[in-house]
Amino acid sequence: MTANAPAAWEASSDAKTQGLRSDLDLLLYIRHFENALLELFSAGELHGTTHTCLGQEHVPVALASLLRAEDFLFSNHRGHGHYLSRFRDGAGLLAEIMGREGGVCHGVGGSQHLLREGFLSTGVQGESLPVATGVALHLKRHHPGAVSIAFIGDGTWGEGAVYEALNMAALWELPVVVVVENNGIAQSTPTTQHMAGTVAGRAAAFGLPHRRIDTPDVEEMRRLVRDDLARVRVTNIPVVLEFCVPRLGPHSKGDDTRSPRELAAARTRDWYQYYRDAHPLLVEEIDRTQRAAVHAVVDEVRTRPPARLPTR
Numbered sequence: 552m553t554a555n556a557p558a559a560w561e562a563s564s565d566a567k568t569q570g571l572r573s574d575l576d577l578l579l580y581i582r583h584f585e586n587a588l589l590e591l592f593s594a595g596e597l598h599g600t601t602h603t604c605l606g607q608e609h610v611p612v613a614l615a616s617l618l619r620a621e622d623f624l625f626s627n628h629r630g631h632g633h634y635l636s637r638f639r640d641g642a643g644l645l646a647e648i649m650g651r652e653g654g655v656c657h658g659v660g661g662s663q664h665l666l667r668e669g670f671l672s673t674g675v676q677g678e679s680l681p682v683a684t685g686v687a688l689h690l691k692r693h694h695p696g697a698v699s700i701a702f703i704g705d706g707t708w709g710e711g712a713v714y715e716a717l718n719m720a721a722l723w724e725l726p727v728v729v730v731v732e733n734n735g736i737a738q739s740t741p742t743t744q745h746m747a748g749t750v751a752g753r754a755a756a757f758g759l760p761h762r763r764i765d766t767p768d769v770e771e772m773r774r775l776v777r778d779d780l781a782r783v784r785v786t787n788i789p790v791v792l793e794f795c796v797p798r799l800g801p802h803s804k805g806d807d808t809r810s811p812r813e814l815a816a817a818r819t820r821d822w823y824q825y826y827r828d829a830h831p832l833l834v835e836e837i838d839r840t841q842r843a844a845v846h847a848v849v850d851e852v853r854t855r856p857p858a859r860l861p862t863r
């Protein structure tokens with residue numbers, strides 16, 4: 552910074568650095584949280600199943616600051632990043648997944664079924680959109696300006712309920728935001744082998760606007776979708792936002808069917824690589840801090856007693 556730089560410029564540059572720091576804090580917290588889950592599974596300390604959002608963390612991080620408290624968020628089986636971006640509550644989520652005291656849903660929901668104010672996730676593909684549409688009707692009537700957001704994967708366009716819900720949301724003009732995390736694969740089936748046409752074409756079939764976002768840069772993602780979200784709040788016309796993202800991990804745990812070449816290609820699209828190239832020192836510093844923060848949560852939560860349902 553030069554000594555005679557205008558004060559307003561200095562302030563905006565500081566705000567930019569602050570924004571970048573705060574995005575990296577959350578991005579790296581989620582990354583280390585997901586890695587910790589896979590480690591806990593390998594060590595036999597976690598049971599059941601889990602689906603990490605490795606490589607997709609930047610979608611909820613970008614959206615978080617564009618959302619309002621009264622918006623309702625519907626998450627899916629790959630939902631830890633959605634939850635952490637909204638509540639910043641790693642201990643509550645980990646305790647839930649480990650079935651320990653203090654879990655968000657008393658250990659009954661586990662990784663995929665979380666309920667908290669303004670947030671509901673489901674492991675059943677396609678289940679969320681009809682419910683999100685109903686909630687959007689409620690929001691339109693009682694909380695104008697609020698939106699109902701449903702995160703779905705590319706593979707979930709194979710569920711009929713998605714189309715029934717979209718039809719109604721479009722027809723009744725309901726404030727629904729469909730966030731598609733298109734990672735190019737559904738469990739083991741590449742998108743090219745399960746989807747005829749495109750997500751854009753499917754949105755167009757209902758007369759709905761669609762935007763495709765393909766960048767690892769969180770601030771750029773926000774810039775691209777800011778007006779779309781604002782428009783839904785005013786017009787109640789749903790929108791389909793399709794984020795092109797890599798899936799860096801297995802579908803669930805240890806069940807990756809992709810070749811080493813495909814995995815290497817996915818890694819070149821990782822936001823982590825992008826930010827590390829652009830801000831090596833900052834990323835190194837925050838990486839260390841957030842890894843330690845997650846490890847502290849793991850150490851604390853694993854000492855807790857098993858979850859018990861509250862007595863009525």
Ligand SMILES: Cc1ncc(C[n+]2csc(CCOP(=O)(O)OP(=O)(O)O)c2C)c(N)n1
Nearest residue numbers: 629674675676704705706707734736737738
């Ligand atoms: C109704 C239903 N069918 C099958 C499954 C099993 N299943 C869980 S995730 C998944 C693939 C989902 O693919 P996609 O929507 O692309 O999301 P991604 O896993 O890639 O994030 C399948 C088949 C399920 N959970 N629900």
